[in-house]
Amino acid sequence: MSRVSTCLWFGTEAEAAARFYVALVPESRITHVQRSPGPWPGGAAGDVVMVSFTLGGQHYAGLNGGQPAEYGFAASISVLCADQAEIDRLWSALTADGGSEIMCGWLRDRWGVPWQIVPEILPRLLADPDPGVAARAFTAMQEMVKLDIAALERAAAG
CATH class of the missing domain: 3.10.180.10 (2,3-Dihydroxybiphenyl 1,2-Dioxygenase, domain 1)
Incomplete structure (x- = not known):
């Protein structure tokens, strides 16, 4: 995994967006879905917090911030x-x-x-x-x- 990557902020749809992106771009996949171990400002225990994925071999992360990016x-x-x-x-x-x-x-x-x-x-x-x-x-x-x-x-x- 690359040590430097781009992180994209989503309200609550990071996993859905990542799945959409990897379906569109060859040589792409979801590499990890991190769920919250407890409540947090963006949601509840068990909610997706971060999704790691590659698009065409480039690493990205999708972060659920709980509200649309501002x-x-x-x-x-x-x-x-x-x-x-x-x-x-x-x-x-x-x-x-x-x-x-x-x-x-x-x-x-x-x-x-x-x-x-x-x-x-x-x-x-x-x-x-x-x-x-x-x-x-x-x-x-x-x-x-x-x-x-x-x-x-x-x-x-x-």
């Missing part, structure tokens, strides 16, 4: 980071000189482009077969601005 979040650049040092380096550079922090690992750079700076471990924690682990990690993530790997792991561990 404030320019319809697309963002998402970067999976190997460690906290990489998260901190990107976060610092992207929020410098007029960039702004948002929440849940999201920020805007100085040109207003939305970014998601995500630790590689987060998708694994959210997909943990133990629903308690996934729910604790998800709740912790929702309370953060810049994501903190150690805090996510502590939350997941209980």
Whole structure:
């Protein structure tokens, strides 16, 4: 999987849109559907939160934001980071000189482009077969601005 991808924001139809897109474009498929382990601002436990898919070999993510895209979040650049040092380096550079922090690992750079700076471990924690682990990690993530790997792991561990 590519470490850098485009994330498309949907109200609640990310999975339907992804299924439509992959049916249209050759060499395309849905690679993962992430369901919420608990309630969240965009919906209820069990709702689809994120859909990972490829279109013609290019990786995309579809995020259900709970309401139609507003404030320019319809697309963002998402970067999976190997460690906290990489998260901190990107976060610092992207929020410098007029960039702004948002929440849940999201920020805007100085040109207003939305970014998601995500630790590689987060998708694994959210997909943990133990629903308690996934729910604790998800709740912790929702309370953060810049994501903190150690805090996510502590939350997941209980």
